Amino acid sequence: MLDVAFGLLLVLLVITALGAVLIRGYITSIIVLSVFSVVTTVIFAFLQAVDVAMAEAVIGAGLMTAIFVTAVSRTQKQRRGREERS
Amino acid sequence: MTHGPVLLVVAPLATAVICSVTSMAAKRATRYVLLTGLLVHAGLLVLVAVDATRTAGLIYLVGGWAAPAGIVLVVDRFAALFLVLLAIGEVALTLYTIGKQTVDRSGFAVLLALLATALSGVIVAGDLFNMFVFIELASVASIGLIALKRRDTGAASGFVYLVYASISGALFLIAVVVLYSSTGVLTIAEIGAVVHTMPPEAIAICSVCFIVSFGVKVGLVPLHFWQAPAYHAAGSTAAAFLSGVAMKVYLYAMVRLLWSGLDAVARVPAIAVVLTVAGLVNIVFGHLVALGERDLKRLLAYSSVAHVGYILLGLGSSAGMVAALMHIVMHSLMKTGLFFSCRPIIAHSGSSRISRLAGTARAQPVAFAAFVVAALAIVGIPPTGGFASKWFVSIAAYADYGVLPVLVVAVGTVISLLYYVRVSIAALAEAPPLRRRVPSTGRAGATALVVIASIAAATLILGPAMTRLEPTLRRAADSVVDRARYIDLVRGPTR
Amino acid sequence: MTFRRVYGGAIAAVAAAGLGYVLLSYAVTDGALLPVAARYVTDGVEDTAAINIVSGVLLDYRAFDTLGEATVILAVVAAVSALFSGSTRSPGGHGAGLLVQRSVSYLAGFFWLFPVYIIVNGHLSPGGGFQGGVSLAVLIVLLNVVFGTRVGSQRIGVNHLHWAESLSAGAFIAIGAVGIVQGGGFLANLSAGFPAGSPGAFISAGAIPLLNLVIGVKVASGLASIFYDLISSDGVVR
Numbered sequence: 001m002l003d004v005a006f007g008l009l010l011v012l013l014v015i016t017a018l019g020a021v022l023i024r025g026y027i028t029s030i031i032v033l034s035v036f037s038v039v040t041t042v043i044f045a046f047l048q049a050v051d052v053a054m055a056e057a058v059i060g061a062g063l064m065t066a067i068f069v070t071a072v073s074r075t076q077k078q079r080r081g082r083e084e085r086s
Numbered sequence: 087m088t089h090g091p092v093l094l095v096v097a098p099l100a101t102a103v104i105c106s107v108t109s110m111a112a113k114r115a116t117r118y119v120l121l122t123g124l125l126v127h128a129g130l131l132v133l134v135a136v137d138a139t140r141t142a143g144l145i146y147l148v149g150g151w152a153a154p155a156g157i158v159l160v161v162d163r164f165a166a167l168f169l170v171l172l173a174i175g176e177v178a179l180t181l182y183t184i185g186k187q188t189v190d191r192s193g194f195a196v197l198l199a200l201l202a203t204a205l206s207g208v209i210v211a212g213d214l215f216n217m218f219v220f221i222e223l224a225s226v227a228s229i230g231l232i233a234l235k236r237r238d239t240g241a242a243s244g245f246v247y248l249v250y251a252s253i254s255g256a257l258f259l260i261a262v263v264v265l266y267s268s269t270g271v272l273t274i275a276e277i278g279a280v281v282h283t284m285p286p287e288a289i290a291i292c293s294v295c296f297i298v299s300f301g302v303k304v305g306l307v308p309l310h311f312w313q314a315p316a317y318h319a320a321g322s323t324a325a326a327f328l329s330g331v332a333m334k335v336y337l338y339a340m341v342r343l344l345w346s347g348l349d350a351v352a353r354v355p356a357i358a359v360v361l362t363v364a365g366l367v368n369i370v371f372g373h374l375v376a377l378g379e380r381d382l383k384r385l386l387a388y389s390s391v392a393h394v395g396y397i398l399l400g401l402g403s404s405a406g407m408v409a410a411l412m413h414i415v416m417h418s419l420m421k422t423g424l425f426f427s428c429r430p431i432i433a434h435s436g437s438s439r440i441s442r443l444a445g446t447a448r449a450q451p452v453a454f455a456a457f458v459v460a461a462l463a464i465v466g467i468p469p470t471g472g473f474a475s476k477w478f479v480s481i482a483a484y485a486d487y488g489v490l491p492v493l494v495v496a497v498g499t500v501i502s503l504l505y506y507v508r509v510s511i512a513a514l515a516e517a518p519p520l521r522r523r524v525p526s527t528g529r530a531g532a533t534a535l536v537v538i539a540s541i542a543a544a545t546l547i548l549g550p551a552m553t554r555l556e557p558t559l560r561r562a563a564d565s566v567v568d569r570a571r572y573i574d575l576v577r578g579p580t581r
Numbered sequence: 582m583t584f585r586r587v588y589g590g591a592i593a594a595v596a597a598a599g600l601g602y603v604l605l606s607y608a609v610t611d612g613a614l615l616p617v618a619a620r621y622v623t624d625g626v627e628d629t630a631a632i633n634i635v636s637g638v639l640l641d642y643r644a645f646d647t648l649g650e651a652t653v654i655l656a657v658v659a660a661v662s663a664l665f666s667g668s669t670r671s672p673g674g675h676g677a678g679l680l681v682q683r684s685v686s687y688l689a690g691f692f693w694l695f696p697v698y699i700i701v702n703g704h705l706s707p708g709g710g711f712q713g714g715v716s717l718a719v720l721i722v723l724l725n726v727v728f729g730t731r732v733g734s735q736r737i738g739v740n741h742l743h744w745a746e747s748l749s750a751g752a753f754i755a756i757g758a759v760g761i762v763q764g765g766g767f768l769a770n771l772s773a774g775f776p777a778g779s780p781g782a783f784i785s786a787g788a789i790p791l792l793n794l795v796i797g798v799k800v801a802s803g804l805a806s807i808f809y810d811l812i813s814s815d816g817v818v819r
Binding site: 089092096150155156192226260271272 | 600603604607608609610615616617618620621628641642643644645646648649650652653655656657659660662663664740743744746747748750751754757758760761765766767768769770772773
Binding site: 021050051053054055058059062063066067070071074 | 699707708712716718719726804
C-alpha cells in the first residue's frame with residue numbers, strides 16, 4: 001500500500017516536472033514548479049528526511065515562487081512599457 | 087601558526103563582512119579596509135605556504151574532528167605553490183587598484199574579498215563537499231564581479247556564466263554522490279586510499295564529470311562560450327584576477343581531484359588522452375578565434391582559452407606535471423600583465439576595439455611597453471619565461487605523443503605572434519588628427535605603472551631563471567604525482 | 582519551434598537517461614549506513630549533545646560547510662544589490678483587500694511563532710536556522726504582499742536587513758573564533774568549552790543553538806533583502 005502511494009508520488013513528480021517545462025505562460029509554469037516542490041517535500045518526508053523536507057517546503061514552495069513571480073511581473077512590466085513607447 | 091590554514095579562509099571572509107558594514111556606515115573607509123585586508127591575507131598566504139614547504143605539509147582539523155567525520159584542511163607543497171600564486175595576484179591587484187574608483191563601486195569590495203575567501207578555501211580544502219561549497223562561492227562572486235561594471239551587457243554575460251556554472255556545479259555534485267556512495271567518505275585523501283576498490287568505469291564517470299565541470303570554469307573548447315563576453319564586460323582588473331588567478335585555482339582543484347583523489351590517469355589511461363586532445367583542440371581553436379577577433383579584451387579571453395590548452399597538454403603527458411605547473415605560473419603572470427597593461431591603453435582610446443587603438447602607444451608608453459613585453463612572453467619568444475614553459479610542455483608532450491603536439495604548439499605560436507603584432511601595429515599608428523577625443527577617464531597612477539612594469543620584468547626574468555624555479559616546481563609536482571605522500575599526510579603514516 | 586522542442590526534449594531525455602543510469606548503477610547502496618554516516622548516528626549525540634543529529638552534523642562536525650553556504654548567500658546579496666543599486670523607482674503595490682489585511686494582522690503573531698520555534702529548537706527537533714530563516718523571509722514577503730510594499734518596507738527597511746545580515750555573518754565568525762581562543766580549533770563546539778547541558782534539554786548542545794540563531798537571522802535578512810532589491814527595481818538593470 002505504501003509502496004503504491006510512493007510510486008504515485010514519483011509519477012506525480014515526473015508529471016509536474018514535465019509540466020513546469022512544457023506549459024506556456026510563466027505564472028502557470030511557476031505554480032506547477034511549486035507543486036513539484038510540494039511533491040518533493042512529501043517524498044522527503046516519506047524517506048524520513050524531515051529536515052530536508054522542511055527546507056524544500058519553505059524554499060521551493062515558498063520563497064522561490066515569490067521571487068520568480070516578482071521577477072516575471074517586473075520584466076513583463078518592462079516589456080509592456082517598451083511596447084507602449086514604440 | 088597552528089591555525090594558519092583556517093585563517094586563510096576566515097581572514098578574507100572577515101574582510102568581506104567588515105567591507106559590507108563600512109559600505110553602509112562609512113563608504114570612504116571601504117577601500118582601505120579591502121586593500122588592508124587583501125594585503126594581510128596575502129601575507130598569511132605566504133606564511134602558510136612557507137610553513138608547509140618547511141615541514142611535510144600542514145593539516146588542520148576544523149572543529150577538532152578528525153578526518154572522515156569532520157572537515158580537514160590540507161596544505162601540501164602543491165597547494166602551497168597555488169597559495170603563493172594567489173598571494174602574488176592579490177598584492178598586484180591591491181597595488182594596482184590603489185587610487186582607482188573601481189574599488190568604490192558598490193559591492194565590488196565585498197565580492198572581491200569573497201572571491202579571495204573562496205579561492206583560498208578551494209586550495210586548502212581536503213574535503214570533497216567543502217571544496218564544492220567554495221567553488222560555488224567562487225562562481226557566485228565571479229558572476230557578481232562580471233556583472234558589476236557595465237550593468238547592461240555585464241548582467242547578460244553574468245547570466246550566461248550563471249547558467250554554465252549551474253551545469254558545472256550539477257556535474258560536480260553527481261561525481262560527489264557517486265564517490266560518496268561507493269566509498270562512504272568525503273575526505274579526498276580517504277577516497278584516494280580506497281579508490282582502487284572502485285570499478286574503473288565508476289572512476290571514469292567521476293573523472294569525466296570533474297573534467298567537464300572544471301572545463302566549464304577554465305574554458306575547455308565547447309564550453310568556453312561564456313568567457314569572452316564575461317571578460318569583455320568585466321573591468322580589466324576583475325578580468326585579470328579571474329583569468330590570471332581564479333582559473334588556475336580551478337585547474338588546481340581538477341588536478342587535486344583527478345590525481346590525489348581518483349588516481350584517474352593510472353586507473354583509466356584514456357583520461358590522459360582526453361586531456362591531451364582537449365588541450366590540442368583548445369590551442370588551435372583559441373588561437374584561430376583570437377586571430378579573427380576585433381576587440382582587444384575578447385582577444386585576450388580567447389588567448390586564455392588557447393593557453394589552458396598548453397596546461398592540459400602538460401597534464402596529459404606522463405612527465406608533464408612540472409611543465410604544466412611552469413605554464414600555470416607563467417600564464418598567471420603574463421595574463422595579469424596583459425590585462426593590467428591594456429587597461430590604461432583602453433582607457434585612453436575610450437574603446438577596446440583594436441581598430442581604435444591608434445595613438446595609444448605614444449600616449450601611454452610605459453603601459454604599451456609592458457604590454458609588448460608580456461605579449462612577447464605569451465607568444466613564447468626565446469629569452470622570456472613563456473618560451474621556457476612552452477618548451478618544457480612541448481618536450482613532455484613529445485615524449486608521449488610524438489611530433490603532432492609539437493607541431494600544434496609551433497603553429498599556435500606563429501598565429502599568436504600574428505595577432506599580437508596586429509595589436510601592436512594598431513597601437514603604434516599615428517592618431518588620426520580629426521577624431522574626436524574621448525576624454526581619458528582612468529589615468530594610470532604611478533603605483534599602477536610600477537606594478538605593470540614589474541610584472542613585465544618578471545615575465546622576462548623568469549625565462550633564464552626558470553632553471554632556478556624548476557626544483558621548487560618539481561617538488562610541488564611530486565607531492566601531487568606521488569599520491570601516497572598526500573594520503574599519508576592526511577591519514578597519518580601509521581595506518 | 583517544434584524542431585527546437587524535439588531537439589531540446591531529445592537532449593533532456595538523453596541527459597536524464599545518462600544520469601539515471603549513473604546513479605542507479607553506482608550510487609545505490611543496500612540501505613546499510615555508510616561508514617561516516619554510521620559514525621554520526623552512533624556517536625553524534627555524545628559528540629555534539631544535539632539530539633537532532635542533522636543539526637549536529639551541519640553545525641558541529643561540518644559547521645565549516647555551513648559557514649561556506651551562508652557566505653554564498655552573502656555573495657548573492659552583494660551581487661544582486663550591486664546590480665539593482667541606483668534604481669529610483671519606489672516600490673508600489675497596494676496590497677490585498679481590507680478583509681485579508683485585517684485577518685492577517687490578527688494572525689501575524691502566530692505566523693511569527695513558527696519560524697522562531699523552528700530556529701530555537703533546531704538542536705532538538707527537525708529544522709534549524711536555515712529552514713526557520715527561510716520561513717522568516719517568506720513571512721516578510723507575505724507581509725509585503727498583504728499590506729502593500731510601501732507599508733512593508735517601512736516596517737522592515739532594506740537597510741535594517743543589510744545590517745542584520747552583516748552583523749550575523751560577523752557573529753558566525755566570532756562564534757567560530759571562540760574555538761581558536763579556547764582551543765579545539767575554529768568552529769569547535771564542546772571541545773572549546775561550550776556547555777553541553779543534558780542532551781534533549783532546551784539549553785544544551787553548546788554553540789549549536791547560537792549558530793542556529795545566527796544563521797536564522799542571516800538567511801532571513803539575506804533572502805528578504807534580495808526580494809526587496811527585486812521589488813524596488815523597475816525591471817531595468819542599470
